[in-house]
Amino acid sequence: MHEHPYAFLALFLGVAVAFPLVLLGVARAWATAFQPRKPSLEKNSVYECGVAPTGDARVQFKAHYYLYGIVFLIFDVEVVFLLPVAVAFTGLSAGALLAMLVFILLLAEGLVWAWARGHLEWR
Template sequence: MNSIGTAQIGDGYVTLVVFLIAALLFALVPLGLARLWAWRFAPPKPGPVKNGLYECGLESHGDAWRPFKSSYYLYAIVFLVFDVEIVFLLPFAVAFGGLPLGAVLAMMLFLLLVVEGLVWAWSKGVLRWA
């Protein structure tokens, strides 16, 4: 009997199980070593100084709960979305002369969706800074 073609159905899963175990060990061993290192060389020493608030080299004064406009975050997210979408236009612009009609139509659809998103953001007032 020759051994070519006599593979069992479960043989492919052995490799999968080995990779699964290796992946788990790859994640858990450094975490365990870090925990052991922290336990041995950095025992917890709670106190008023260690538990105090500290930021940017200055002690905190006053209340940390200051009102902050969430519209700034929304403005930044819209900027990032459109910035990333516009990056997809660079390959299209570079290869514009040699593209088939289907690629040009797909890019025109993409541009239509980008412009539609921009019009939507504008109509909702997301682009107003103040």
């Protein structure tokens, strides 16, 4: 009998799913067996480099910082998408060039929108 051509992939997928689950199960069993639970106020307290925590740990950032980061990531990922087009520019069809032109125009529209709304002004 002949093997199914995808039998190896099914076996590989099964091992890839089972291996971490088995390891997590062994770790859970080990922790349950050899590390008895002893909750206390000292164990459940927040630890920061040996310094007793004081005040509120929550720090509020301005939304503009997140917006700068998102705009940076958008235009950083744009370069990743444009690099293959630049490498294979002479061998691309007209449809591929049109798709990249639409992509660049959408990014330019987003940049103009962010600029017009004042999101690129550092405050």
